[in-house]
């Protein structure tokens with residue numbers, strides 16, 4: 001380990017010194033993909049879900065590189081996407097909930113969203129986005145493909161080209177497609193905000209949106225290679241967000257069958273969902289193969305992630321364990337939109353697109369094949385990590401909240417640092433469980449959650465109780481007090497906005513236990 005550490009640190013020094021030769025970067029971001037929606041096990045054991053889903057290309061990527069088993073995003077799409085673009089925590093960038101038409105977000109019986117939250121979403125401004133830095137400071141061709149969902153309808157931030165991208169393939173304000181099928185023109189309707197833009201050549205064809213997005217992204221990459229420019233590809237699939245519509249090529253693998261290892265028939269909605277997962281995975285394989293054919297796979301870093309936990313609150317059906325709603329992320333509790341780990345824990349893999357130990361970039365940054373780490377990760381960490389690997393920029397010079405993951409990728413778990421989450425909104429439905437306004441902190445294997453509606457704290461030893469089944473708030477008051485104070489202090493530093501009392505119109509800050 002000591003030798004590895006030395007090698008890695010030498011590599012970092014060399015990386016910082018180079019200015020010309022730059023690796024390409026692909027951020028492969030799946031929408032709403034749960035921690036268990038893959039044949040790659042991210043838990044200590046292979047689950048029935050891991051046996052059900054087919055993701056051979058994720059397996060391939062994991063064999064080539066580093067699997068992160070304790071990676072997290074915000075509980076819903078937009079705050080995660082803005083964190084990736086800015087390197088800022090959601091409590092600081094203030095786009096704490098989804099955006100389309102300046103939503104007010106759901107109200108609870110007592111509370112509504114903070115007055116000041118950024119309903120317009122991400123807008124062009126003085127803080128440089130990740131693609132702006134890569135393009136303007138380091139000469140990268142910046143390509144966005146798929147779902148953008150940064151700024152609301154009729155705002156500048158709705159357009160990826162206004163936020164630092166040279167190329168935009170299918171991205172705009174909406175957080176979901178009108179339809180996934182080319183035969184349906186991807187849902188094109190007059191004046192529809194859900195109409196996926198710019199993919200008209202696929203209208204009326206049997207092309208799935210995941211395939212159309214991938215094909216166009218690869219064309220844009222080939223253009224960058226021809227222009228001899230390093231590129232950053234943000235391949236942010238609309239899949240596997242609702243509407244759940246089959247990827248027909250893969251549906252037969254699930255339709256009418258039973259879940260592997262069980263006698264439970266796969267419900268049609270779950271067969272459709274699994275086909276969307278497999279289609280997404282095929283896109284990953286298509287990208288890896290294309291990079292190889294272009295002769296640049298060795299020079300290309302791939303980061304695979306999801307933008308929040310897996311959907312389980314609605315639209316989903318019986319799981320391989322015979323359970324229903326709120327259990328699709330098992331062993332995690334709840335799903336997308338929740339304070340519990342089902343809402344935030346995401347699959348994540350970092351690897352070179354093709355392993356070649358003689359490659360200059362890989363000699364500098366040798367990612368150990370088939371390795372894994374439980375280092376804590378938040379999506380805002382991608383920004384400083386990508387800028388370090390692409391251009392040798394030090395995190396301290398970026399003015400961001402995210403942390404450079406280089407040591408976690410190359411060597412070992414760095415000192416655990418707290419992860420802070422802030423979601424002062426009601427995502428959907430009625431306030432219950434974790435689907436309500438909350439803030440939380442995880443550190444040293446523990447997690448404390450504050451629910452604003454009833455001013456209640458919960459405490460879990462998540463390292464030993466990954467399903468957050470046993471609330472230790474009363475039995476471990478010292479642990480709770482320590483985490484609660486750390487959370488409040490961090491949120492104050494981040495200038496977090498508090499939910500508003502509906503009767504008084506006043507903000508309701510977090511209260512210590």
Ligand code: CA
Nearest residue numbers: 031032077307
């Ligand atoms: Ca999402």
